[in-house]
Amino acid sequence: MIEISLTINGEVVQASVEPRLSLVDFLREKQHLTGTHVGCEHGVCGACTVHIDGVSARSCIALAAACDGRDIRTIEGFGDDAQMNALRSEFSKEHALQCGYCTPGMLMTAYDLVTRFPDLDPADIAREMSGNLCRCTGYQGIIRAVENIYAANRAKA
Ligand code: FES
Ligand code: FES
Numbered sequence: 001m002i003e004i005s006l007t008i009n010g011e012v013v014q015a016s017v018e019p020r021l022s023l024v025d026f027l028r029e030k031q032h033l034t035g036t037h038v039g040c041e042h043g044v045c046g047a048c049t050v051h052i053d054g055v056s057a058r059s060c061i062a063l064a065a066a067c068d069g070r071d072i073r074t075i076e077g078f079g080d081d082a083q084m085n086a087l088r089s090e091f092s093k094e095h096a097l098q099c100g101y102c103t104p105g106m107l108m109t110a111y112d113l114v115t116r117f118p119d120l121d122p123a124d125i126a127r128e129m130s131g132n133l134c135r136c137t138g139y140q141g142i143i144r145a146v147e148n149i150y151a152a153n154r155a156k157a
Pocket of ligand 1 (some may be wrong): 007037038039040041042043044045046047049058059060061
């Protein structure tokens with residue numbers, strides 16, 4: 001077992017983990033943060049996207065033991081964050097979800113884009129969101145929702 005200390009959604013967490021325990025399993029099974037979903041477990045689908053030190057990352061291919069000292073944020077960690085609320089609202093308005101399985105990962109990726117890369121054009125947005133897979137929606141509503149956030153943020157600037 002490996003002793004780790006990390007921050008999860010603003011709280012310091014100390015734990016003893018198996019060396020090969022993935023971050024997503026640690027979050028879901030040991031921390032009961034089940035908003036982060038598991039899909040492919042191969043780093044392909046994006047359902048498990050979280051933020052590690054402020055950058056979106058696949059938690060199925062990150063080891064919990066390697067996150068010692070890191071700052072982890074999950075979909076549960078946004079509370080009343082205005083930008084996340086705006087994204088949730090646009091996803092709802094644009095029918096950007098059906099079953100919702102991909103949605104936490106989509107929101108985590110979209111939040112990362114709008115906060116770190118404020119100048120993306122529609123082609124960039126589509127390309128950057130393409131790492132998150134959705135079986136239901138056909139993507140158009142998802143892309144529109146993210147584009148709407150970019151437009152709203154540009155109007156405010
Ligand atoms: S479950 Fe992690 S990328 Fe698919
Ligand atoms: S809404 Fe069902 S997988 Fe995206």
